[in-house]
Amino acid sequence: MLLPTFDYSEPENLEGALDLLAHHRGDAKLLAGGTDLLVRMKKGLLKPKVLISLKSLNELSYISEGTDWIKIGARTPLAHIVASVPVQNNARALFQACEKVGAITIQHYRGTIGGNILQDNRCHHYNQSDFHRSGRQACHKDGGKICYARENADRCNSTCQSDGATALMALGAKLVLMSKGNERIVDLDQFYTADGIMPHQMEPHELLKEITIPLNNAKSAYQRLAYRSAIDYPIVCAGVLLKPSHSENDRIDEARIVVGAMGRAPLFLAQASSFLEGRKFNDTDAFQKAADASMDSAATFAVHNVGSTLEYRCEMVPTLVIRALQEAAQAAKNQNG
Ligand SMILES: Cc1cc2nc3c(=O)[nH]c(=O)nc-3n(C[C@H](O)[C@H](O)[C@H](O)COP(=O)(O)OP(=O)(O)OC[C@H]3O[C@@H](n4cnc5c(N)ncnc54)[C@H](O)[C@@H]3O)c2cc1C
Ligand code: SF4
Known part of the structure; x- marks a missing residue:
């Protein structure tokens, strides 16, 4: 499979990249590690006129830690x-998620965290070669009016399989988005849309500059299931965060359960999370109740389009949520002695 033709620019700094984006708008795509973008281009899923490489922008490659935040370019x-030791110690779900992405030799060295969050949603009816797709009627994402994954669907239900996004949403991360002369901060919770064709609200002239993770003495963990752990995308995953109460450190003050690879975006499950608030870290009944509620909520969003059966993926949600909750709870107990 060959890449389509395109113009290539390699700006020397952020200003230069923002100028190019403002000029080319929807005709251009940013190229970070290319491990998602170039694969899609080779399959003919995307034909941008211009690629703007971030290769020389070392100013967007950093991890810094303050008393109550971690910032990642x-x-x-x-x-x-x-x-990163700060990430390992204070944002463990992200460490565990990044460690599991694809194959170490390629995804870990070329793949970036920005590209991970902004990778396109996937569906096994669509992420195929031009030749494969030419033999059947076009679906919504290909410009048609049908969906092979869900009968009578009026929109695309392709699945977000980003490990990084699920972990970062559990951690309550925020994104700093820049365009020429402008900057806005968006909660990752609010960043995604309900449409698998345009899964997030990034504008074509915007660039993701930074991810901010709040630190508040909480413990987090991430679990995922994939066919072959060394190379495949997750078919279901879970990120959780548990924050101890100030007054009673064996009680949970705040909980966040996020389930990934089960919908058009990672799913922050507010109701399931609420079952844990005020409970003790060793309350196994509350953990089970939250995990079962996670399955019920996630099952309403998922479609059968990323491998395995939908029933199996749904059944695995509580298992992964419980494992992640137990790991985060254990980390909180270890810290509190
Ligand atoms: C075999 C294989 C296995 C994989 N397994 C996994 C997996 O298990 N889990 C997983 O999460 N991913 C997986 N991936 C996807 C991908 O490798 C990773 O998500 C990687 O982190 C993407 O980063 P990148 O820098 O290569 O992104 P790119 O391909 O460079 O970019 C991805 C998208 O983000 C946009 N973009 C990148 N940076 C910015 C920015 N700063 N501002 C605005 N837009 C930007 C690009 O324009 C593009 O649309 C896999 C890929 C392959 C080929
Ligand atoms: S979910 Fe439906 S519309 Fe979207 S890519 Fe898959 S088949 Fe196409």
Whole structure:
């Protein structure tokens, strides 16, 4: 499979990249590690006229830590995040998620955290070669009016399989988006849309500059299921965060359960999370109740389009949620003695 033709620009700094984006708008795509973008281009799923490479923008590759935050530049390779002691200690779900992305040799060194969050949604009816897709009627994402994954669907239900996004949503991360002369901050919770064709609200002239993770003494964990752990995308995953109460450190003050690879975006499950608030870290009944509620909520969004059966993926939701909750609870108990 060959790449389509395109013009290539390699700006020297952020200003230059923003100028190019403002000029080319929807005709251009940003190229970070290329491990998602170039694969899609080779399959003929995307034909941008211009690629703007972030290769020289070392100013977007960093991890810094303050008393109550960690900031990560969008072009930071996943390998740097996995090796970061502040991330390992204080944002463990992200460390565990990045460690599991694809194959170490390629995704960890070329793949960046920005590209991970902004990778396109996937569906096994669509992520195929031009030749494969030419033999059947076009679906919504290909410009048609049908969906092979859900009967009578009026929109695309392709699945977000980003490990990083699920973990970062559990951690309550925010995104710093820049365009020429402008900057806005968006909660990752609010970043996604309900449409698998345009799964997030990034504008074509915008660039993701930074990810901010709040630190508040909480413990997090991430679990996922994939066919072959060394190379495949998750078919279901879960990120959780548990924050101890100030007054009673064996009680949960705040909980966040996020289930990934089960919908058009990672799913923050507010009701399931609420079953844990005020409960003790060793309340196994509350953990089970929250995990079962997670399955019920996630099942309403998922479609059969990323491998395995839908029934199996749904059944695995509580298992992964419980494992992640137990791991985060254990980390909180260890810290509190
Ligand atoms: C075999 C294989 C296995 C994989 N397994 C996994 C997996 O298990 N889990 C997983 O999460 N991913 C997986 N991936 C997807 C991908 O490798 C990773 O998500 C990687 O982190 C993407 O980063 P990148 O820098 O290569 O993104 P790119 O391909 O460079 O970019 C992805 C998208 O983000 C946009 N973009 C990138 N940076 C910015 C920015 N700063 N601002 C605005 N837009 C930007 C690009 O324009 C593009 O649309 C896999 C890919 C392959 C080929
Ligand atoms: S979910 Fe439906 S519309 Fe979307 S890519 Fe798959 S088959 Fe196409």
